[in-house]
Amino acid sequence: xxxxxxxxxxxxxxxxxxxxxxxxxxxxxxxxxxxxxxxxxxxxxxxxxxxxxxxxxxxxxxxxxxxxxxxxxxxxxxxxxxxxxxxxxxxxxxxxxxxxxxxxxxxxxxxxxxxxxxxxxxxxxxxxxxxxxxxxxxxxxxxxxxxxxxxxxxxxxxxxxxxxxxxxxxxxxxxxxxxxxxxxxxxxxxxxxxxxxxxxxxxxxxxxxxxxxxxxxxxxxxxxxxxxxxxxxxxxxxxxxxxxxxxxxxxxxxxxxxxxxxxxxxxxxxxxxxxxxxxxxxxxxxxxxxxxxxxxxxx
Ligand code: ADP
Numbered sequence: 001x002x003x004x005x006x007x008x009x010x011x012x013x014x015x016x017x018x019x020x021x022x023x024x025x026x027x028x029x030x031x032x033x034x035x036x037x038x039x040x041x042x043x044x045x046x047x048x049x050x051x052x053x054x055x056x057x058x059x060x061x062x063x064x065x066x067x068x069x070x071x072x073x074x075x076x077x078x079x080x081x082x083x084x085x086x087x088x089x090x091x092x093x094x095x096x097x098x099x100x101x102x103x104x105x106x107x108x109x110x111x112x113x114x115x116x117x118x119x120x121x122x123x124x125x126x127x128x129x130x131x132x133x134x135x136x137x138x139x140x141x142x143x144x145x146x147x148x149x150x151x152x153x154x155x156x157x158x159x160x161x162x163x164x165x166x167x168x169x170x171x172x173x174x175x176x177x178x179x180x181x182x183x184x185x186x187x188x189x190x191x192x193x194x195x196x197x198x199x200x201x202x203x204x205x206x207x208x209x210x211x212x213x214x215x216x217x218x219x220x221x222x223x224x225x226x227x228x229x230x231x232x233x234x235x236x237x238x239x240x241x242x243x244x245x246x247x248x249x250x251x252x253x254x255x256x257x258x259x260x261x262x263x264x265x266x267x268x269x270x271x272x273x274x275x276x277x278x279x280x281x282x283x284x285x286x287x288x289x290x291x292x293x294x295x296x297x298x299x
Contacts, residue, residue, distance in 0.1 A: 001026040001156065001188050002047055007056035009042055009213070016042045017213030019056070024205075026155075029182050029189045031199035034209030034216075040192040043213065044158050047190065048077045075099065078149030078157040082164045085145055086133040092118070093129040096147045103152065117147040121177070139170035143177070150185070157182075159191035163198070175202055196237070197265040200225070200246065200257055208233055221268055222248050222255065
């Protein structure tokens with residue numbers, strides 16, 4: 001669906017991405033993780049041409065992104081960032097409707113789509129469509145941001161630290177929501193995070209970036225955790241601390257992510273169900289997400 005071939009991007013004299021190659025398949029949820037400044041945002045923005053690459057090729061469905069008009073590309077790729085991305089003086093409905101309005105959709109179609117998306121994201125349209133961002137909690141603002149990213153039903157959702165500004169419990173809810181949406185709507189999702197547990201819990205594929213935009217390793221969480229490609233990755237997942245690194249254990253038929261302190265961080269996506277991370281330190285028995293979802297617990 002998306003392919004980067006030997007792509008480079010330099011700002012001034014500093015290479016942010018250098019000769020990076022990566023293939024992202026349809027329907028995958030890919031987590032980009034790495035230290036601040038390692039080029040995660042740059043990589044994401046080169047996909048929708050918010051940043052133009054200098055060398056190499058970025059392909060979307062087999063065609064170079066450069067061959068698309070940026071607005072056509074962005075219509076097909078939702079983009080969600082931290083809640084600061086909402087326009088403060090616009091209502092929730094107007095924020096969600098940003099792209100449909102730009103595209104000149106009829107008002108009735110826009111209103112129906114806004115309500116549909118708010119409901120999908122667990123926000124009662126009657127209550128929330130007329131509110132302003134400052135009248136929402138951080139988690140609600142981020143839901144609105146995701147709704148806005150999905151407004152014109154893009155094939156791809158690009159997310160830059162989408163859950164960066166919320167507390168751990170809300171973050172867990174939003175993570176579960178993302179997995180549910182991705183599975184229900186069959187989207188390809190590429191998301192940037194600096195939270196290592198989030199990357200390993202949510203990603204079908206995890207891409208670990210090193211300074212200068214080098215890929216240290218790409219693989220499923222289990223592949224990376226069981227066979228770190230090099231010392232950098234080993235140190236990244238905590239194997240250098242003389243303790244057990246972040247690792248996967250099998251509990252009751254689920255693959256469970258366990259941190260270096262022995263705390264359960266959650267159930268891996270692609271195990272028996274969506275993530276069920278528990279931010280409570282020391283809690284040892286995660287609840288399989290799909291069962292909770294069936295019980296309507298995931299908001
Ligand atoms: P990350 O998302 O991993 O924090 P970025 O992609 O934002 O990394 O940045 C990668 C490198 O490129 C950093 O060294 C950063 O300072 C630099 N950089 C990013 N955007 C710009 C810009 N617009 N102008 C100059 N340098 C930039």
